[in-house]
Amino acid sequence: MDIYKDFTFKDNDIPKYIQVANYIKSLIDKRKIKEGDKLPTIRELSKKLGVNNVTIVSAYNKLKSEGYAYQKVGSGSYAKRKEVASNFRKEYSNALKKISMGDLTDVIDFTGETTGEVLFPIDDLKGIINEVLERDGANALLSDNRNGYTNLIYTINKVFWNNKLNDEDIIIISGAQQGIDIASKGILNINDNIIVEKPTYVGALSVFKWRKVNLFEVPIDEDGINLNKFEKILQKNEIKCFYTMSYFQNPTGVSYSIEKKKRILDLAEIYDFYIIEDDYLSELIYENSLEYVPFKWLDKNDRVIYIKSFSKIFLPGIRLGYLVAPEVFSETLQNSKHNTDITTSSLMQRALELYISSNKWKKNIKNLNDEYIKRYTHLKTILDSEFKDMLTYNDPKGGLNFYITLKDEFKINTKELFIKLRKKNVYITPGAMFFTSQNDGQDSFRIAFYQTDKEKIEKGMKILKEELILAKELRYDKLN
């Protein structure tokens, strides 16, 4: 079927190239042209629509400038649409959706993305919610400040920042994902250049792709991003911002050295870019050699947009976090939050405030550390004793994940490994989930111990080992 046959020029007031571009846009939006489809050549389409070549060239340029098409050198123009989950991403997320909705007792979730297990004492929650309702009455429901509950902002500044921040620069957000979205809408525009770690958190990649910015991916070394490659990109491109997870980078588990953080902050000043620091898990440090010094503490030139998540360390399902804006973006980011959802639910903010300002917060963080360090040590011991020949990993020294790379002899595409393990009720996250290209991360996967106690860890790792040995044998059989 010729999808261009219905096209007619409707209005002489609108330049022809705009009408052509709009028609193609509508075909892309309606999925009549699919992501990655080749667009007709200039010559073909000009002939088909009875216009000259320049009209089609201009139309294609317009599509490119609006993020609807891209050019492959020597091969023509291709359609681009808002990010659509690839087949495997869909399969992965459907699998998790399915297990989330069922009984999780027999599931071994190494993805850490379900929330069947809650370490938070539910009676504590009942207690603080009732205390807030008792204390504040109907006010508990009301927003007293557009940036978030005033006392929560005050308490965050006092308890976590020693009052070194301006209260006005703190914005309460509905979780870190919202923080990334708000920052993205507030400071990024279409075709802006940004640098991300490679691999990185897929939820951030999605936000940036929807914003239609240009992503530069820079590999991670043991102590943070590869500075050599980082600087080369800065020299060649006007970079608007750098998105980083400074502690237990997701998925690699890498934490930045202080030197590297300082150097990146210097570069931010020299090359005039901003740093989005996603601090999602820094409360869970298991080894003294790792010190907590986020970019934001070292930030002398107000270059850091700091995003803090409480999802994993307070209550899952209660979407709460905060963002610290550099003064220059403070108003913009407040407006961005306001346009996004006006404000975050007041009741839960009040509950969190009461929780932090009482001793319960500290106690809970200690409990979480006590439990997760056990799992971390246990899993590490198993990896070191049972998997030495099969894989390598970088010791995160904290957090909730190990990032595994298979050794040559035991290599299997980890998407396949996911499918094999799923049949045995064990779920891992294949490396490909953390890259923009599905061809990266084939030999890697992430193991999270957020939802697996010692018993599940043992059971799951046993099944993983069997599967890796089996895969090796199968390959060996094929070769012979």
Added chain:
Amino acid sequence: MDIYKDFTFKDNDIPKYIQVANYIKSLIDKRKIKEGDKLPTIRELSKKLGVNNVTIVSAYNKLKSEGYAYQKVGSGSYAKRKEVASNFRKEYSNALKKISMGDLTDVIDFTGETTGEVLFPIDDLKGIINEVLERDGANALLSDNRNGYTNLIYTINKVFWNNKLNDEDIIIISGAQQGIDIASKGILNINDNIIVEKPTYVGALSVFKWRKVNLFEVPIDEDGINLNKFEKILQKNEIKCFYTMSYFQNPTGVSYSIEKKKRILDLAEIYDFYIIEDDYLSELIYENSLEYVPFKWLDKNDRVIYIKSFSKIFLPGIRLGYLVAPEVFSETLQNSKHNTDITTSSLMQRALELYISSNKWKKNIKNLNDEYIKRYTHLKTILDSEFKDMLTYNDPKGGLNFYITLKDEFKINTKELFIKLRKKNVYITPGAMFFTSQNDGQDSFRIAFYQTDKEKIEKGMKILKEELILAKELRYDKLN
């Protein structure tokens, strides 16, 4: 100071026009060039930077295509930035912020934007939250479905839609503002054309402006948008969507006639656009002559994105609502929600579900109707008896607002009126707040009775009357 003096070409690999455009973008982002500032002429800038005219023309075109500049015919190019609150908008929002944070007892808030008064029985809330925590334990905190709490989606479909929707097309959102943001990110792109009512909700305008779409404003008649003007725009432009509040349009209070809704749905099919229906208050209908039939009920061709807010009719400060997606956008909008904040807080979703599925919901809506109809009738009586010579209004027959237009003899710029009334602790919303141009709506203002009981209505209207008479006398004195 010459802001272009620091500019140098950094890299021969990047076309010169792109380097120039990026430099100007960075000046705009850093506020060194302000919104509305005239950019240098082509000739000036090409001379200054030592490049030829074509480079500057291309750079300016790039800026325009990315929404960083606009052209005034015969006058050159001007800078455009993400929407920044104008001075008055800032003044208005600061005033509200200030009163929200203080004691509201003596404040007469006709803006309806504070939430000092909560009609919702706080003990009911305690009851349902504890019931949910008792019943679900730790699960109360967990998300069992990416689109929202499964039982809430089920209950919404059953109770409000007679099971006529697909559960999969319902997405729980953190309030209507988020619904507009999600729809905007999901289906709109830079430079897309959309139609909005004139005047309209400023929170929607902000979202659309941040998305850098082209807004076409069409005036409102007594039974909805002016169809004549609406169709003329459709004939001349490829329109992507139409944003409408079908009941008690904010601020005019107008509700659409069924005929008009049907015609607009037909036009949506003919001209291939989608309707974003923002249904924020339709539970409050005070006259039988007004029937509840939203666009979505009449929607045979799956053209409507329906957004429902519960903020005003359930609990203020608890950001909850839902969105119904047309099948074609169902996945896109689910992803858009997920990228925005993963999911809405589970506990409050469970509380709302329990509230709706019990009889409490119906009872609460009845109570709200009983109270607000009293205020509505009372305010209408005052307007008809005391203000007949001074103003006109359109009877909303429901909702929470009257939209007032001053008669010639009593005309005063309503921004000035706002400032005069504020001194007497009475707050109104000037018409200018609902237009893209601050020059519109000068003679109009909105009075909301959401936060004013009968006594406050009487007191406030008395002060308003005195002020209008005073303003008239002052003007009379000046003329003589």
